Amino acid sequence: GVVGGDSGAIAVRPKQAKPDETIKQMAVYEGVLRPDELGDLAIEIANFYNYAFMGVENNMLTCILHVSKNYDNYYLTTTIDEKTKLPTKKIGWTTSGKTRDPMIDDYVKLFEEKEIEIVSDKVIGQMQTFIKHDDGRREHAVGKHDDVLFADFICVQMLKHDRPLARSFETRPF
Numbered sequence: 001g002v003v004g005g006d007s008g009a010i011a012v013r014p015k016q017a018k019p020d021e022t023i024k025q026m027a028v029y030e031g032v033l034r035p036d037e038l039g040d041l042a043i044e045i046a047n048f049y050n051y052a053f054m055g056v057e058n059n060m061l062t063c064i065l066h067v068s069k070n071y072d073n074y075y076l077t078t079t080i081d082e083k084t085k086l087p088t089k090k091i092g093w094t095t096s097g098k099t100r101d102p103m104i105d106d107y108v109k110l111f112e113e114k115e116i117e118i119v120s121d122k123v124i125g126q127m128q129t130f131i132k133h134d135d136g137r138r139e140h141a142v143g144k145h146d147d148v149l150f151a152d153f154i155c156v157q158m159l160k161h162d163r164p165l166a167r168s169f170e171t172r173p174f
Contacts, residue, residue: 006147008060009029009150009151010027010030011027011154012045013152013155014026022115022116023116024116025116025117025118028152030147030148039067042054042067043067053073053074054075054158055074055093056091056093057150057154058090058094064091065091067092068091075093075158076089076090093158099157107153120152123148123149126144126145126147129144
């Protein structure tokens with residue numbers, strides 16, 4: 001997080017135990033911490049929640065590298081490089097033009113169908129100021145924030161995965 005700018009954010013949800021069970025929000029954090037401190041807090045929270053699977057957004061390189069060095073149950077993808085045809089590992093969740101709208105759509109669908117429960121006033125407040133601009137982009141209104149909301153968007157995406165898609169190293173067996 002940056003003072004006067006975007007905050008660091010963490011959201012926690014359990015895996016859905018039963019198909020008809022509502023997925024409750026367990027914890028939410030928003031604040032201004034150095035990237036390594038945010039990584040430490042994320043690890044502490046993940047360990048508290050039974051060595052939880054973590055989806056760290058990889059837009060903050062220092063944070064994701066800190067997590068990957070000190071924790072090994074995180075989202076990691078392996079893609080085939082188009083030029084070299086070799087596997088390339090990418091640490092963390094990438095919010096991009098390709099992933100942004102589908103993750104927002106997934107969240108809206110789950111919310112409207114009452115499959116997820118939101119208990120955080122911060123998330124609800126950011127939902128209320130999350131708008132669609134004239135150019136079609138969905139984001140926070142001018143002067144507002146959407147950091148905790150995006151943390152929850154990513155958290156919901158992680159519910160689709162039981163474990164990392166690949167690991168660069170392994171200190172604990174599955």
